[in-house]
Amino acid sequence: MASVTICRVLKMTIGERDYWMASVREEADISPGSTLHASNPTQTWTSPNKNFSLGFISDGPAYFAAVMCDGIPVWKAGGSESGGGVADSSASLRFQANGNLRLVNGSSGSVVWQSDTAGCGVTSAALDDSGNFVLKNSTVSIWSTFDNPTDTILPSQNFAINKVLRSGMYSFSLLSSGNLALRWNNYIVYWSLGLDSSSDSINLTSPSLSLESNGTLLVFDPSLSSPVVMAYSSDHAEGSDVLRFLRLDNDGNLRIYSSSKGSGKITERWAAVANQCLVFGYCGDMGVCSYNNSGPTCGCPSQNFDPIDLDNRRKGCRRRVEIEDCPGRETMLQLDHTTFLTYPPELVPQLFYLGIAACQLNCLNSRSCIASTSLADGRGSIYMKFPGFLSGYQSPALRTTSFIKVCYSIIPNQSISRKNARGYHAWIVVLVVLVPIFCFFVLECVLWLWLHGKSQRFGGLSGQCSPLDFVSGVSLQFSYKELRSATKGFGDKIGGGELGAVFRGTLANGTVVAVKCLEVIELGQKQFRMEVATISRTHHLNLVRLIGFCCDGYRHRLLVYEFMEKGSLNHFLFPREEQFKTSLNWECRFTIALGTAKGLTYLHEECQDCIVHGHMKPENILLDEKNIAKVTDFGLSRLTSPKKDHHRCRTLASTSGFTKGYLAPEWLRNLPITSKVDVYSYGMVLLELVSGRRSFEASAETDEKKFSVWAFEEYERGNVKEIVDKRILDHEEVDMGKVIRAIQVGFWCIQEQPSQRPTMGEVVQMLEGVTKIGKPPNPKAVFEGASNRENKNESREGIFMPCTIRAQARSLLMGKVVQMLEGIIEMEKPPPPKALQLKDPLVEPA
Numbered sequence: 085m086a087s088v089t090i091c092r093v094l095k096m097t098i099g100e101r102d103y104w105m106a107s108v109r110e111e112a113d114i115s116p117g118s119t120l121h122a123s124n125p126t127q128t129w130t131s132p133n134k135n136f137s138l139g140f141i142s143d144g145p146a147y148f149a150a151v152m153c154d155g156i157p158v159w160k161a162g163g164s165e166s167g168g169g170v171a172d173s174s175a176s177l178r179f180q181a182n183g184n185l186r187l188v189n190g191s192s193g194s195v196v197w198q199s200d201t202a203g204c205g206v207t208s209a210a211l212d213d214s215g216n217f218v219l220k221n222s223t224v225s226i227w228s229t230f231d232n233p234t235d236t237i238l239p240s241q242n243f244a245i246n247k248v249l250r251s252g253m254y255s256f257s258l259l260s261s262g263n264l265a266l267r268w269n270n271y272i273v274y275w276s277l278g279l280d281s282s283s284d285s286i287n288l289t290s291p292s293l294s295l296e297s298n299g300t301l302l303v304f305d306p307s308l309s310s311p312v313v314m315a316y317s318s319d320h321a322e323g324s325d326v327l328r329f330l331r332l333d334n335d336g337n338l339r340i341y342s343s344s345k346g347s348g349k350i351t352e353r354w355a356a357v358a359n360q361c362l363v364f365g366y367c368g369d370m371g372v373c374s375y376n377n378s379g380p381t382c383g384c385p386s387q388n389f390d391p392i393d394l395d396n397r398r399k400g401c402r403r404r405v406e407i408e409d410c411p412g413r414e415t416m417l418q419l420d421h422t423t424f425l426t427y428p429p430e431l432v433p434q435l436f437y438l439g440i441a442a443c444q445l446n447c448l449n450s451r452s453c454i455a456s457t458s459l460a461d462g463r464g465s466i467y468m469k470f471p472g473f474l475s476g477y478q479s480p481a482l483r484t485t486s487f488i489k490v491c492y493s494i495i496p497n498q499s500i501s502r503k504n505a506r507g508y509h510a511w512i513v514v515l516v517v518l519v520p521i522f523c524f525f526v527l528e529c530v531l532w533l534w535l536h537g538k539s540q541r542f543g544g545l546s547g548q549c550s551p552l553d554f555v556s557g558v559s560l561q562f563s564y565k566e567l568r569s570a571t572k573g574f575g576d577k578i579g580g581g582e583l584g585a586v587f588r589g590t591l592a593n594g595t596v597v598a599v600k601c602l603e604v605i606e607l608g609q610k611q612f613r614m615e616v617a618t619i620s621r622t623h624h625l626n627l628v629r630l631i632g633f634c635c636d637g638y639r640h641r642l643l644v645y646e647f648m649e650k651g652s653l654n655h656f657l658f659p660r661e662e663q664f665k666t667s668l669n670w671e672c673r674f675t676i677a678l679g680t681a682k683g684l685t686y687l688h689e690e691c692q693d694c695i696v697h698g699h700m701k702p703e704n705i706l707l708d709e710k711n712i713a714k715v716t717d718f719g720l721s722r723l724t725s726p727k728k729d730h731h732r733c734r735t736l737a738s739t740s741g742f743t744k745g746y747l748a749p750e751w752l753r754n755l756p757i758t759s760k761v762d763v764y765s766y767g768m769v770l771l772e773l774v775s776g777r778r779s780f781e782a783s784a785e786t787d788e789k790k791f792s793v794w795a796f797e798e799y800e801r802g803n804v805k806e807i808v809d810k811r812i813l814d815h816e817e818v819d820m821g822k823v824i825r826a827i828q829v830g831f832w833c834i835q836e837q838p839s840q841r842p843t844m845g846e847v848v849q850m851l852e853g854v855t856k857i858g859k860p861p862n863p864k865a866v867f868e869g870a871s872n873r874e875n876k877n878e879s880r881e882g883i884f885m886p887c888t889i890r891a892q893a894r895s896l897l898m899g900k901v902v903q904m905l906e907g908i909i910e911m912e913k914p915p916p917p918k919a920l921q922l923k924d925p926l927v928e929p930a
Contacts, residue, residue: 119177136213184202185209205221237330241294244293254334258303266363268336272427279303315354317342335366359690366475383397405491413492416444424488442464454474571587597631597644598647612635626712629645631645650709681766683714700715704717764841795807825851
């Protein structure tokens with residue numbers, strides 16, 4: 085009776101399938117009674133084009149029946165992902181006469197997995213050219229791998245709302261709203277991606293997800309006028325001999341991969357969660373995720389915990405002494421720069437407003453609380469964590485402080501033998517720790533003496549750049565002589581700016597690099613190397629990688645970067661040379677905008693040391709051969725200016741002229757500088773990506789107004805297409821939903837008050853459609869003020885006054901006079917001094 089019910093369900097879905105292709109009819113069918121054996125891995129069922137095969141693969145002692153492409157599994161039976169048990173080396177995949185496909189262990193005869201299609205009229209099976217294995221009745225599909233996915237979606241595979249990808253504790257699904265969601269344990273939603281804000285009002289009827297062969301991830305629905313783009317692979321639209329697929333990996337991340345046909349190798353092209361530590365449960369229960377130079381790593385909160393599995397730190401930690409075993413002896417362990425991840429649906433009920441002091445005390449006094457996190461958001465918000473699963477994330481960039489309940493160490497009465505054993509173990513620990521340290525010290529001394537004798541290596545510094553000073557994470561140090569040779573005497577100049585010229589070079593190993601010669605250096609050598617170490621610890625897809633540096637003597641300070649073949653973004657947006665006349669299409673521009681935002685988010689919120697770029701503009705966004713945006717010149721303000729009280733004025737002096745259009749108002753007013761200055765500059769760049777014009781320039785086309793001012797007026801009138809670059813409107817159909825989203829984000833970013841601007845993390849969410857975007861306020865006043873200042877102070881040295889004058893003006897005459905001195909407010913002819921003392925409300929009477 086059960087099989088009859090299953091068959092009815094299967095037949096009901098036949099009419100809903102729209103991807104079943106007639107090409108299957110021409111395929112070589114597999115007859116009932118056919119069998120594959122795990123003991124013979126070369127025995128397979130193959131698609132007509134020979135691209136896909138169904139056979140056995142092994143993972144240690146476990147075996148799986150899998151659909152493969154060049155040995156890469158794209159569907160599996162036998163294991164947690166397929167809802168079955170584990171097959172062994174004696175297993176076989178049997179296509180039975182009753183139409184059932186069954187995976188059986190030969191040693192025990194136990195059924196590991198089956199299709200449950202017995203009695204459903206199945207007469208044959210086939211593996212088609214798209215990688216879909218089908219059980220069918222004549223030409224009608226009864227059961228298929230596309231309808232029953234495990235952890236992977238292939239091009240032309242229709243992924244509907246009733247389908248789920250699974251990998252361990254993680255699952256991925258398409259919601260009825262059209263949103264994509266990643267869950268842990270079918271409960272915690274730790275990532276979601278929504279449709280365009282312009283689609284929010286549409287009631288979807290039967291949404292489905294599809295990965296196109298060009299690497300575009302789309303949501304379809306009959307109620308949508310066109311498919312909604314959810315994501316792109318970084319190599320989208322490239323190569324006809326490339327297989328792309330979407331896979332939920334066992335680390336909980338959803339990724340798009342590509343593989344050149346015949347290579348058997350895969351390359352990650354897109355990841356749903358850029359920061360792996362934000363995947364709930366990545367390091368197991370009570371595990372804490374952090375980053376080192378090699379990527380994410382898992383550890384325990386403290387020595388009060390032991391890893392569950394020393395060979396697999398992702399399995400989490402456990403207390404050495406459980407809380408119930410030490411009544412009255414609990415304490416709260418403080419973890420700085422740490423958060424315990426809290427996602428829906430547990431988000432709201434666990435949020436309290438108590439403050440950091442009460443965050444620790446209230447949890448300690450509550451029997452049900454096991455941990456807490458203070459959000460440091462200025463409102464006293466904390467999360468109380470109750471018994472369940474704890475997933476931690478630690479980063480120097482986090483401002484949060486967390487507490488976890490532990491027991492004091494219990495020291496029982498010990499016998500003499502145990503004390504002796506304890507002493508013996510202590511000696512072992514001492515030897516294990518001290519001997520390597522001593523050997524390392526001796527090796528460093530020998531190395532220093534050898535290098536000291538070869539002083540040419542360090543430019544004759546007489547030990548000032550000794551190796552002992554470089555225990556800081558910097559990868560490579562070059563001599564000036566090496567870099568001069570690599571650049572052929574600094575003869576191939578490829579760029580330059582306020583901070584120095586950039587030259588193309590080739591290292592001895594053949595690596596092509598970009599060498600930046602810093603011109604204004606005010607840091608000492610030790611401080612310079614420390615700042616370089618900070619920059620070298622940044623690792624992100626959208627940041628240009630720092631390969632090495634040079635600090636020969638007191639004159640030569642150079643940085644060595646990876647070389648970006650296509651150069652900077654400004655060449656494509658504002659082309660002057662013929663080679664750049666080909667314009668970037670809109671989707672490419674949007675991907676560049678999103679990638680740049682992710683790079684800045686990493687600098688502000690995720691890297692070990694928070695870095696404010698300070699020079700964000702198209703010239704500092706480079707493109708690789710696949711048009712992936714990479715931010716460069718981050719952290720250089722820290723290299724070229726000492727950290728003194730007048731640091732901000734000095735930085736401004738170096739950025740006068742052309743780049744002043746990207747400077748936030750607080751730069752110009754000598755106000756405190758935060759990461760929001762990068763948000764302002766990014767907003768200007770975003771408007772330029774949309775328009776293809778400098779956002780701070782005026783022209784007859786913009787009624788002699790700054791483009792950003794004119795653009796907001798056109799946006800208010802609903803003339804959005806007037807803002808868009810005509811070069812892309814003339815050659816392609818532009819997704820206006822994304823255009824409007826980008827324009828709105830741009831206007832939010834260039835608000836006068838830093839508090840009104842979003843963070844870069846929020847910018848990423850708005851661009852991806854995760855967060856709804858409200859109507860931006862009019863930033864016109866800021867633009868006009870900046871424009872007046874720029875137009876009316878060209879004769880002055882830049883647009884800045886000495887810091888001492890600013891300070892005196894601010895302390896004596898308040899902000900309005902500062903604006904007069906800066907040229908923001910027009911000054912009328914002043915009255916006599918006596919009248920000023922009596923009438924002007926800005927000055928106190930003597």
